[in-house]
Amino acid sequence: MSEFQQQALELARQQQAPDWLAPLRTSGADQWAQAAWPTRRTEQWKYTPLIPLQKTWFNRWGEPDLAQAGSIDWIDPEASRLVFVNGRFAADLSSNDLPAEVVRFAEAGPEQRALIEQHLGQVVDSERHLFAALSNAWTDDGVLLHVPAGQQLSGPLYVVHVSTPEAEPTPAGQRLLIVLDSGAQASVVEHFASTADSQSGFVNSLTEVVVGDNARFRHCRVHLEQEDLIHVGGVHVNLGRASHMNGFTLAQGSRLKRIDYQINHRGEGAELVLNGIYLPRNRQLVDYHTNVEHCVPHCTTSETFRGIIGDSSRAVFNGRIHIHPDAQKTLAELSNKNLLTSDRAEVDTKPELEIYADDVRCAHGATVSQLDPTALYYLQSRGISRLEAEVMLSFGFINELLREAPEPALQAWLRRHLNVLLGRPEQLTRHLDTGIEDSLS
Amino acid sequence: MLSIKNLSATVGDTTILRDLSLSVKPGEVHAIMGPNGAGKSTLGNILTGREGYDVTGGSVEFDGKNLLELDTEERAREGIFLAFQYPVEIPGVSNMEFLKAAVDAKRAHHGQEELSSVEFMKLARETCKQVRMDQAFLKRGVNEGFSGGEKKRNEILQMMLLEPRLCILDETDSGLDIDALQSVSDGVNAMRTADRGFIVVTHYQRLLDYIEPDFVHVLAKGRIVKSGTKELAKELEAKGYGWLDSEVA
Ligand SMILES: Nc1ncnc2c1ncn2[C@@H]1O[C@H](COP(=O)(O)OP(=O)(O)OP(=O)(O)O)[C@@H](O)[C@H]1O
Numbered sequence: 001m002s003e004f005q006q007q008a009l010e011l012a013r014q015q016q017a018p019d020w021l022a023p024l025r026t027s028g029a030d031q032w033a034q035a036a037w038p039t040r041r042t043e044q045w046k047y048t049p050l051i052p053l054q055k056t057w058f059n060r061w062g063e064p065d066l067a068q069a070g071s072i073d074w075i076d077p078e079a080s081r082l083v084f085v086n087g088r089f090a091a092d093l094s095s096n097d098l099p100a101e102v103v104r105f106a107e108a109g110p111e112q113r114a115l116i117e118q119h120l121g122q123v124v125d126s127e128r129h130l131f132a133a134l135s136n137a138w139t140d141d142g143v144l145l146h147v148p149a150g151q152q153l154s155g156p157l158y159v160v161h162v163s164t165p166e167a168e169p170t171p172a173g174q175r176l177l178i179v180l181d182s183g184a185q186a187s188v189v190e191h192f193a194s195t196a197d198s199q200s201g202f203v204n205s206l207t208e209v210v211v212g213d214n215a216r217f218r219h220c221r222v223h224l225e226q227e228d229l230i231h232v233g234g235v236h237v238n239l240g241r242a243s244h245m246n247g248f249t250l251a252q253g254s255r256l257k258r259i260d261y262q263i264n265h266r267g268e269g270a271e272l273v274l275n276g277i278y279l280p281r282n283r284q285l286v287d288y289h290t291n292v293e294h295c296v297p298h299c300t301t302s303e304t305f306r307g308i309i310g311d312s313s314r315a316v317f318n319g320r321i322h323i324h325p326d327a328q329k330t331l332a333e334l335s336n337k338n339l340l341t342s343d344r345a346e347v348d349t350k351p352e353l354e355i356y357a358d359d360v361r362c363a364h365g366a367t368v369s370q371l372d373p374t375a376l377y378y379l380q381s382r383g384i385s386r387l388e389a390e391v392m393l394s395f396g397f398i399n400e401l402l403r404e405a406p407e408p409a410l411q412a413w414l415r416r417h418l419n420v421l422l423g424r425p426e427q428l429t430r431h432l433d434t435g436i437e438d439s440l441s
Numbered sequence: 442m443l444s445i446k447n448l449s450a451t452v453g454d455t456t457i458l459r460d461l462s463l464s465v466k467p468g469e470v471h472a473i474m475g476p477n478g479a480g481k482s483t484l485g486n487i488l489t490g491r492e493g494y495d496v497t498g499g500s501v502e503f504d505g506k507n508l509l510e511l512d513t514e515e516r517a518r519e520g521i522f523l524a525f526q527y528p529v530e531i532p533g534v535s536n537m538e539f540l541k542a543a544v545d546a547k548r549a550h551h552g553q554e555e556l557s558s559v560e561f562m563k564l565a566r567e568t569c570k571q572v573r574m575d576q577a578f579l580k581r582g583v584n585e586g587f588s589g590g591e592k593k594r595n596e597i598l599q600m601m602l603l604e605p606r607l608c609i610l611d612e613t614d615s616g617l618d619i620d621a622l623q624s625v626s627d628g629v630n631a632m633r634t635a636d637r638g639f640i641v642v643t644h645y646q647r648l649l650d651y652i653e654p655d656f657v658h659v660l661a662k663g664r665i666v667k668s669g670t671k672e673l674a675k676e677l678e679a680k681g682y683g684w685l686d687s688e689v690a
């Protein structure tokens with residue numbers, strides 16, 4: 001066992017979790033203890049060394065100063081939200097009256113508890129996802145959203161995870177379980193934020209979603225933490241018959257940021273749209289691994305990821321769509337486009353289609369390009385500075401995906417924060433998406 | 442206002458402009474005609490500071506300044522505008538945002554206050570009407586999916602908003618239907634004032650019926666081989682370029 005694995009187990013022992021979570025925690029700890037620690041030769045971690053994690057000594061859980069986290073710029077201040085700071089629930093920062101469909105594990109009633117026991121750790125395959133095993137081992141709280149059959153969550157639910165630095169590095173586990181019964185509808189935004197200070201923590205986040213038959217699920221997950229934070233996270237979804245998921249994700253880079261999406265088409269006729277944007281710069285890293293399993297016929301996947309990779313940063317995109325022999329009449333598209341804005345920026349992209357059915361329509365592709373000199377010249381020939389022209393082209397590259405983010409408040413917020421997203425002064429982004437053209441009739 | 446003296450330029454090892462001289466005074470319209478590959482677009486590119494060309498000789502002055510020392514964007518803010526032969530698509534950036542950024546940059550350069558969004562929108566809409574362009578084009582990505590003619594109208598829209606001192610139109614008439622040709626020409630004629638100069642590159646005498654030039658030049662093999670009045674354009678239309686070779690030789 002590696003030193004980090006041992007530390008992590010020691011941290012699990014320090015926790016006080018409800019008894020009913022013990023089976024999950026124990027099996028997680030066992031898997032974690034037995035797992036081989038990834039090396040450069042481990043396919044899943046080939047381009048993303050875990051060294052920053054190994055080099056940090058985590059020996060206690062956080063006791064965050066909740067007041068500090070109040071400075072976070074909420075995406076939609078009016079919407080229902082649960083806020084966690086370094087993994088601890090922050091009641092003062094959360095909405096007073098949450099919808100009845102939402103409960104923390106710590107406060108779950110018997111029926112909710114039964115639902116959690118039924119699904120938690122069941123959507124994710126913790127044999128294949130090492131950090132899911134760790135998440136299981138560390139689960140002492142979390143959020144359950146359960147929308148009963150045919151019902152609709154009244155507004156979007158925001159689950160906000162704030163990181164703040166403490167006297168010594170601290171880990172934080174973040175757990176979300178969403179169960180939409182048949183015909184239910186919900187929109188959820190996961191917002192990973194941090195204070196502006198240099199972070200020393202490690203976030204291990206895991207979201208599991210059961211989308212029932214005919215249910216409709218809108219999901220956004222944005223990772224906007226300060227660049228020293230380590231974040232390993234995963235979103236694992238089972239899609240039921242004729243269900244629909246519209247997913248959007250965005251990540252800025254950090255010392256180590258790795259996000260996995262695992263989506264399983266389990267019922268015929270399920271539809272998935274998954275769009276993602278990654279924006280590493282400085283010396284950051286972002287690694288998105290996505291895997292979509294088409295197990296049954298007549299499902300569709302439309303997956304588009306775009307990255308702008310600047311300075312000396314690095315991005316990894318591994319997108320796999322696996323079409324099983326029974327999954328006839330599958331429609332699947334996977335596109336990954338990368339824009340390198342510096343000579344030192346790097347991307348490793350690998351879109352993979354594995355097709356074992358014969359009657360399917362599938363396409364996949366990846367491109368890596370640089371800022372188009374002709375387009376830059378065109379903008380400059382209109383008096384726009386070189387730097388602003390670069391920002392405009394970068395924005396144009398991701399705008400199509402921003403526009404499709406399923407939550408309007410998030411769209412607007414991201415546009416207001418383009419300077420942060422692109423790491424450029426506000427002066428250079430202010431002409432973009434001002435909404436000026438929306439006021440045209 | 443513009444004085445090009447003995448300009449020579451190369452791309453890589455290829456010489457494209459040779460000893461080219463041309464001077465444009467305020468209020469004048471100069472038409473440049475000439476065979477494909479003669480260097481007409483190259484001239485526009487060099488005047489706007491496009492990368493990839495080496496000026497190997499000669500000088501270009503604009504309003505007394507050494508133009509060749511300025512960056513592309515500085516030239517634009519000083520009042521040089523090139524309507525592109527092939528306007529560039531910028532997907533994902535709305536025309537409106539692009540236009541406002543351009544106008545703001547120019548105004549800032551001249552120490553003027555920025556227009557408010559409302560003021561700018563009003564201006565953009567009025568200008569759209571003048572070039573008979575639907576306002577829907579303001580919302581779309583810059584030239585994104587525009588037809589050839591729509592792109593050319595968009596160039597004229599930009600020109601009108603930026604109010605340049607020197608307008609260079611590179612085959613703005615190519616690919617235009619008759620109505621579009623009319624509105625583009627109307628746009629140009631509306632901007633013909635005593636303090637503004639034009640260089641109009643075209644292959645077709647017909648444009649010059651709409652936009653009457655003061656001078657017509659023939660550019661061939663990188664130099665101006667003949668200059669005259671609009672009668673020269675008619676002569677070219679009738680005879681082609683062949684006869685010039687013998688005359689020059
Ligand atoms: N970047 C470049 N690399 C190589 N050759 C170039 C480049 N730019 C221009 N040329 C060459 O220079 C010559 C002049 O080109 P230019 O585009 O200026 O011609 P033009 O007079 O505008 O022609 P047309 O009427 O067809 O538009 C051509 O032979 C062209 O191939």
Ligand SMILES: [Mg+2]
Pocket residue numbers: 481482483526611612
């Ligand atoms: Mg040309």
